[in-house]
Amino acid sequence: IEQNESLLAREREDFAQKISNLNSQIEESKALLANERADFEKKLSTLNAELAEKEGLLENERAEFAEKISSLNSQIEEKEALLASERAKLEQTTAALNAVIAEKEKQFESERIELYQKQTSLMNDIAEKEALLTNENANIAQRIAYLNAQIEEKDTLLSSQSEKINQLEEEVEAKKKKKKKKKVLCVDT
Numbered sequence: 001i002e003q004n005e006s007l008l009a010r011e012r013e014d015f016a017q018k019i020s021n022l023n024s025q026i027e028e029s030k031a032l033l034a035n036e037r038a039d040f041e042k043k044l045s046t047l048n049a050e051l052a053e054k055e056g057l058l059e060n061e062r063a064e065f066a067e068k069i070s071s072l073n074s075q076i077e078e079k080e081a082l083l084a085s086e087r088a089k090l091e092q093t094t095a096a097l098n099a100v101i102a103e104k105e106k107q108f109e110s111e112r113i114e115l116y117q118k119q120t121s122l123m124n125d126i127a128e129k130e131a132l133l134t135n136e137n138a139n140i141a142q143r144i145a146y147l148n149a150q151i152e153e154k155d156t157l158l159s160s161q162s163e164k165i166n167q168l169e170e171e172v173e174a175k176k177k178k179k180k181k182k183k184v185l186c187v188d189t
Contacts, residue, residue: 019165022161026161026162029154036150040147040150051137058130061129062129065126072115072118076112079111083108086101087101
């Protein structure tokens, strides 16, 4: 009985040591997971802040482009109004003045082409910025999915370790019951 008790005590100490080691590992894993989760949340927060900042910048640029386009349209309308007024005056003058009108029209046409090209360029810039933002959104979504997958993997590992501890505790209980039965048998004998 004393030998059995001594063995049982030793096994109990071994199991206690194993359980203590596993608990330490679990605590360590939990701490690591908590740190990683905090890092991931920090990264996610940083990415969201960058996204918000870029969206803000794009919105400002869009507003600036809209203002420029509006200004260009106003200039075109103003120039068209001026040209119409000049044409009305020049029609009352001589053939020499008609030549001046033709020259002015040619100049205006060149300016209108230039303004149209600027407008087209601005629209292309807006489209390019929107495409870049869409691409960045996709990259951020990909990073978030990767971080979530890593968190799930850590959670699975933690769950597996918890199951091992439960199994060890069940084994200890089973051995305790066996030893008790052996003691009862020895006393009966």
